[in-house]
Amino acid sequence: MSSVGGMAITDKVRFGILGCAKIARQVARAISLSEECELHAVGSRSLEKAVSFVLDNGLPASVRIYGSYEAVLDDPEVDAAYIPLPTTLHMEIAVLAAKRKKHVLLEKPVALNIGELDRILEACRANGVQFMDGTMWMHHPRTAKMKEALLDVSRFGQLKLIHSFISYNAGPEFLENDIRVKPDLDALGALGDIGWYCIRSILWAVNYQLPNKVVAMHEPVYNDAGVILSAGASLYWSDGKVATFHCSFLNHMAFEVTAFGTTGIIRVSDIITPFQDKYATFYSSSVSDFAEVEPGQWAPAPKEHRVDADVPQEVVMVSEFARLVSGINTRVSKPDEEWVNISRKTQLVLDAVKDSLMKNYQSVEIIE
Amino acid sequence: MSSVGGMAITDKVRFGILGCAKIARQVARAISLSEECELHAVGSRSLEKAVSFVLDNGLPASVRIYGSYEAVLDDPEVDAAYIPLPTTLHMEIAVLAAKRKKHVLLEKPVALNIGELDRILEACRANGVQFMDGTMWMHHPRTAKMKEALLDVSRFGQLKLIHSFISYNAGPEFLENDIRVKPDLDALGALGDIGWYCIRSILWAVNYQLPNKVVAMHEPVYNDAGVILSAGASLYWSDGKVATFHCSFLNHMAFEVTAFGTTGIIRVSDIITPFQDKYATFYSSSVSDFAEVEPGQWAPAPKEHRVDADVPQEVVMVSEFARLVSGINTRVSKPDEEWVNISRKTQLVLDAVKDSLMKNYQSVEIIE
Structure with missing residues (x-):
């Protein structure tokens, strides 16, 4: 095994997990399942919590357990x-990680605002480490297939309109106690937790072209502490494309994205977490019409597309991240800027929605 | 056959069709297929057009052909x-029909504004005739089944959010020549033609409770003559319900309505014209959840519901209308006010959207 720049070429990327959130269990499992990754350490502000996390999730005895985030980063x-971690802690901890030359896989929402995110990204850039956010569905093979369908001009035409509606009924316990409804922990509430996915799916559909204006929907729902439980917005591009989204902790689970082109539509109903584990589906309809006088079938009929998934999307995510990290550590490549840009644009739109909410639903321009 | 009030109890309701629009062919066929109806006369401003209409559609030789609308109403x-007829003519002709004691089945959009509609409704009321608009999907048996699903509190919970997105790619010929893009004929354009369905589907979902405010989306598309080709709006109720819609002549065909409750969602993708002629489907998901760590199927999985349709929805429509007419003509019942209220509320919301568009997307209150 040859060693370049301190890392053997065939070495697995060694992860340290900071914090023991529910989502950390899922990613710990993904790291274990990925051939490119190894779970090296887990840290929490409480050593006891970190120990429980390792034991409860049956993680290998080789995993180092730390009683602070800093200790993981010092390893x-x-x-x-x-x-x-809660969004409020992202800037401090992610900047520290970058300074310790750790590559950063950061859960979404990545920051409270673009100012904080830019400090994180600057630290990553200055220290030559990879940055990626934890938007898992971006890595599902279905996502690439849907993009192919969107780009198929003969079947889809020009993209005109996107709607993304993501919700889950969080329930009373969550609405009372979860960090995602606490202003000092995840002040962006539903906008950060699932509005993030809405915005990302819209930007994904338009190839990350920023809208030039954003208008929040009226009547958002806040909790008593002022955290968003439900909100929406419309987004406008200078070429006439329009998008709307709505996110809510108060409605039944729905993870819908629909893209309308001039000659086709594409819809996915389980964007965040597929209905099935071994495959995922999406629907398209293309150059359909129906008989007006003699009623009959739409022709051609809308189609279901099935895309197989060998491993869960979070495994693909950590593997992709690990490959970028390996490339950098072996000096084969530099940090990939595309993931940086995608996170940054998502944050810019999210900030604009928040701004429009605070400005009484006025139109807010996005300036990059 | 006993005769009451000039009409035999078992008599079919005799229809006169005014105008030879494409939709008239569909309804002429529906009248022929309905056991409660008989096509008695067809009139156009041009006798030649009326003759062609009868011949081209293979209508019975018994159908009387008139060279004016008035002549049909004088029969x-x-x-x-x-x-x-084009919306611009509705007020004059529908009022005249009512004055001639003809029951009025009026195509949508019913009027250019609530003022015109109220004159029509007042004439119907004064003359004791039934009024109904031609929103066919209201009469499909699927619509009643979806309403049952919406009202199933145990599976759907409380209704919170409705989205309706209706479009078709009208194409260059239509966008140049169709009456629906002509300011002197159908000045409401896409808002009247398909926005009408969006608004109706939303009102249908909320049991015709009017929203208290309406906010148009930015960036509507108008043609050179100022007719709406694409527009959208959000609607707000005092109890927190929210709806959005978007209608367009410029996107691929999509007839989507999705209703989100606290514990379920219901979606229909072909609300105006079902994909199939012998049955129609809708989807629901209820009290679903997914495993976060061990990915797997959503449970329970979303369900497709199938509702059989013995006859096309327009046949059900004319039959239902004919039964109301028969009830009135045989003095068994009075004109049904529910259809009047439903049309009126749809028009009120439509007017508010137009008002918000003209007021630079400001919030517009709806006052009944």
């Missing part, structure tokens, strides 16, 4: 930090 | 007028 054998 | 054997 020279940790290559990459996965950070599923 | 004492016509019980009911079906009026598929």
Whole structure:
């Protein structure tokens, strides 16, 4: 095994996980399942919590357990930090991770605002480490297939309109106690937790072209502490494309994205977490019409597309991240800027929605 | 056959069709297929057009052909007028029909504004005739089944959010020549033609409770003559319900309505014209959840519901209208006010959207 720049070419990327959130269990499992990754350490502000996390999730005895986030970052054998902490802590901890030369896989929402995110991204850039956010569905093979369908001009035409409606009924316990409804922990509430996915899916559909204006929907729902439980917005592009989204902790689970082109539509109903584990589906309709006088079938009929998934999307995510990290650590490549841009644009739109909400639903321009 | 009030109890309702629009062919066929209806007369401003209409559609030789709308309304054997004329003519002709004691089945959009509609409704009321608009999907048996699903509190919970997105790619010929893009004929454009369905589907979902405010989306598309080709709006109720809609002549065909409750969602993708002729489907998901750590199927999985349709929805529509007419003509019942209220509320919301568009997307209150 040859060693370049301190890392053997065939070495697995060694992850340290900072924090023991529910989502950390899922990603810990993904790291274990990925051939490119190894779970090296887990840290929490409470050593006891970190121990429980390792034991409860049946993680290998080799995993190092730390009683602070800093200790994980001080471990020279940790290559990459996965950070599923409350959003309020992201800037401090992600910047620290970058300074310790750890590659940063940061849970979404990545920051409270673009100012904080830019400090994180600057630290990653200055220290030559990879940045990626934890938007898992981006890595599902279905997502690439849907993009192919969107780009098929003969079947889909020009993209005109996107709607993304993502919700889950969080329930009383969550609405009372979850960090995602606490202003000092995840002040962006539903906008950060699932509005993030809405915005990302819209930007994904338009190839990350920023809208030039954003208008929040009226009547958002806040909790008593002022955290968003339900909100929506419309987004406008200078070429006439329009998008709307709505996110809510108060409605039944729905993870819908529909893209309308001039000659086709594409819809996915389970964007965040597929209905099935071994495959995922999406629907399209293309150049359909129906008989007006003699009623009959739409022709051609809308179609269901099935895309197989060998492993869960979070495994693909950590593997892709690990490959970027390996490339950097072996000096084959530099940090990939595309993931940085995608996170940044998502944050810019999210900030604009928040701004429009605070400005009484006025139109807010996005300036990059 | 006993005769009451000039009409035999078992008599079919005799329709006169005013105008030879494409939709008139569909309704002429529906009248022929309905056991409660008989096509008695067809009139156009051009006798030649009316003759062609009868011949081209293989209508019975018994159908009387008139060279003016007034002549149809002057025929004492016509019980009911079906009026598929351009919206601009609705007020004049529908009022005249009512004055001639003809029951009025009026194509949508029913009027250019609530003022015109109220004159029509007042004439119907004063003359004791039935009014109904031509929103066919209201009469499909699927619509009643979806309403049952919406009202199933145990599976759907409380209704919170409705989205309706209706479009078709009208194409260059239509966008140049169709009456629906002509300011002197159908000045409401896409808002009247398909926005009408969006608004109706939303009102249908909320049991015709009017929203208290309406906010148009930015960036509507108008043609050179100022007719709406694409527009959208959000609607707000005092109890927190929210709806959005978007209608367009410029996107691929999509007839989507999705209703989100606290514990379920219901979606229909072909609300105006079902994909199939013998049955129609809708989807629901209820109290679903997914495993976060061990990915797997959503449970329970979303369900497809199938509702059989013995006859096309327009046949059900004319039959239902004919039963109301028969009830009135045989003095068994009075004109049904529910259809009047439903049309009126749809028009009120439509007017508010137009008002918000003209007021630069400001919030517009709806006052009944």
